[in-house]
Amino acid sequence: MTSSASADLSRLLFDGRYEQTHQDFHKLLLDPVFDPREGLNMTEAGKLAYQRSRAVHAALERPREILADPWRLFALAEWPALVDVSIFSLLMVHYNLAFGTVVEHGSRDDLNDLFDELDGLDSFSPYMATELGYGNNVAALRTEAVYDAATETFVLNTPDALAQKYMSYSGFQDIPKLAVVMARLKADGRDHGVFPFLVRISDGNGLCEGVHAAPCPEKPVQGLDNGLTWFDHVRIPRRNLLHGDMGGFDEEAVFRPASGNQRKRFLRAMSRILPGRLCVSSAATGAGRAGVYIALRYAVQRLTNAPGRNDLPVIEYRSHQLALYTALAKTYAMTLLVNHAKREFTGAPQDSVPPEVNHLVSITKALSTWEMTEVVATCRERCGAQGIFSANRIADYGSLLQGLVTAEGDNQVLLATTAGQIIAQSGDAEEPGTSPDPRGRDLRDPAFLVAALRHRERELLRAARAAMADDSQDRTYFEAWNGTINSALEMARVRGVRTALDCLIAAVDGAQNATARRALGLLAALYGVTEVRRDAGWFLARGALTAEQVEGLPRVADALCAELREYSDVLIDGFNLSPELLRAPISADDYVAAFQQWTGAVGPAAARTAEGG
Template identity: 50%
Template structure:
């Protein structure tokens, strides 16, 4: 039975999901993607689909104004990715790189430089699209070891950008469609007077309307299922760059007589050159969570309209079956948890929290959200059956998008290992084991204590193991435990953020379903880790045995509120244009199939 709620309840839920920023930063993006340019196109090959994605992101860009304004406004930057990706997942990396990694890096390290104005003018109106070229084929995530060189030639006061070997080719920048003008921020090793000064960003024109610029060689990468991004490999053959194209900002200066001066260490300079990657991680994670909201919206809506046979009950709605409820409401709980956690991370970033703790939180958000949302989207795809394999119903495209986010802007595993290294440094007394006697797993405070205990215990146990191990093998021998430790820390942060958000809700009609949703999120993680908690005496055997029934009970109580909870995403059948989202999905699928040009 569907729960009753008012427009005020719905408005408060929308405010929770969009952190109170829907009217100021999201509404105009939601309206932009309703344009017919975002309608589904059948029969396109990968290159045609890629060109269409460029047209779509330019459509969004024209409405938003100069790229430098978007790059300077994190809230708008995040919102662009969150809405455009719902209709075309390829627009997400295009917008994130253009606005954040390219224009944002130029503004961060080249502000006030009149020599760069011609580049910024082209990027501002998107007559040229911004790129970012860091990763090399032979080095993957180990960007600090890259081999592309920019050698300073004092006689001409220029840099010579060169790719010294096949393994140093820039891997997967967006250079596969070569007649679209592109300007890239390229990371290269600065060499001055024969001395390697470390990795710095350089501004490089890659292509114009006639193809690759002199000295730039590009090749298109193989096709990627579900993602029409024109990734390629790029080789630089002694490309001459003006002095002004070194984007050293406040962390390095090349004097008039050719002497390089920097107040930072080589590692400090390297980390500074990646300053904009943190906003990029938030943007990708937030967009993937937005796509997951759309996937859950579609799956829940369709499941209330799709009918099936049930033993002894005749024909019923699929959503009335407990297996469908646990799958989709579990997905809904994960989406809400990650939504409110990303909102918290965004706020911390915009406020400029202390970099160390903030960067750790961003890494956690990117890694955990992309893994959890990969699961959410996969569940939704399966639970709508055969309809889930068609791009017009959106969810299948989100699957490929999720896989891209797992790897982009720093692969999840290296990110978590970095977080783990920071977590191992402080030493404390450890947490007190929660006493399970008389406790209910529906008590949010008790579950929070369990998550906190696991977080602290894994840190203490991992430190002890590494202290006892030989230095040469301590890290490798404990790597999987270290990753578990970092993930437990992150899950604890997410659950804490979720409960804090729920406790701030004023509407009584919302408080009960949201508390159930937060409880469900905790129960699902407890179910996955029940053996760990049982072995340490944190829960009883009886509580573990009761977990499946508790999950079923919570989902039964939540089912009637599922319409309300997905309405909080402010989506609509008209916006998503997915046949399965319509009031009569069978008729909508029939109309769409008949409309396809043969």
């Protein structure tokens, strides 16, 4: 029963694609190259991440094939980071951002040698877009590539300190690097906007002529070679411009941009950002699942005292259950939300992604990374001192999540931009909606909970549109938006939460195994109760909840946790993880023996035997 239930949960969690898309990663990550290494300094840890990235590349199909199958790219984002969090950034920057840009905008015969170099990972490819003085405002970047018609080359230059490329991997100068650099193309005295260029940064013997780099400060856990990079009149061949369908040189060697404005061409040049957000979400939910898996396996073994007994597993405490089962519910909800976003994205025309899909992907990225950051922090705390050690993985996942919150668009900026776009869309009649009648409704009913969340989402959207349209005050657009931005952010978040609960309810309906259906139903109820409880005062004030229901929310959450206790193992078995893959001592079947083996401790009994006692 448990095996078939776990298989059904796995089918839902991996969207029916585990065997064809994910399974080989499990086998790959058992390779000894991924065994933990302690005592490394930051440089040694970073070099190991490059070695492991090459091992992943060697074991899989070529990057060009992975890019042709987005589901495979998402799986690449999801798995290797479970055993080395630094690998995520190296692989995703090379495969998706950099090489993906080459595939989309530079698939030309005259670039075949450079294409093959990156496809074979003979050189790593940093992606240099962000600048020190402009953060994620890439459209305003200052790095310039000026065309010299006499030599048919571009002169790449960093005009000032603000324009230094920031965070790209340029520190290890003995590793060959062929970067994709976003720069402002200038030709015939005109600024044509931002375009991608292929630029050789290092050849394995040091930085190339005119390229300069300085390391960024150290980051916790991840020893990668992030740096500041700047260019001093570096000449690059004309062919290294990745113009794609955004323009090109005519027969007279004059650059002709494609029709449309600079912003349209810029968005086209940055086309890998959207699938990158789904890669980030995939890594976040993968880390969340692993964190919950480790914490729950530890919780059933870790003994503590209780009134009248001294050998009670800590998971039997309702306080521990509420923390970890809520984390489990969020992890299921976010995984299913990410799957939904992937389906919508891969089913959309890639040359013109509809605004609704763009909004969904952006909200999913922000919500999933925020929620998994909270999940991993909870798991670390509930594992006590064991959660601090990198050997037990969870602390490292926390470091990964901190980076993911910022990657491919800082969450708050990304969500605010998305909220603004949603508000600007024409909507239905803006009259206040009718809240769902709470009388006689069961707080454990996910349908009632999702109706309440939908009501909150609509009311926040209506209020935001009304506030932006209010012309009774003498305000600038910025002043109007600044007064609305926080409620707009909440609206976008609630839309993500409501969609996630919809996905979780759909999974309940789609479950084929009765045990799996029952377990998912309890998770859906717990997730919905948790989110409604978060804003219980708002629902009470608008008549969407009664005072009795608000007071009952904590009791309902506790009761759901008590019922989830018997399904805990089957729910985490659906993650298709194993102690052998994660190599975290506290996830082992006998964590005490595993931890002793890790530390080299022989234990009291063995020590007495060795001493002849």
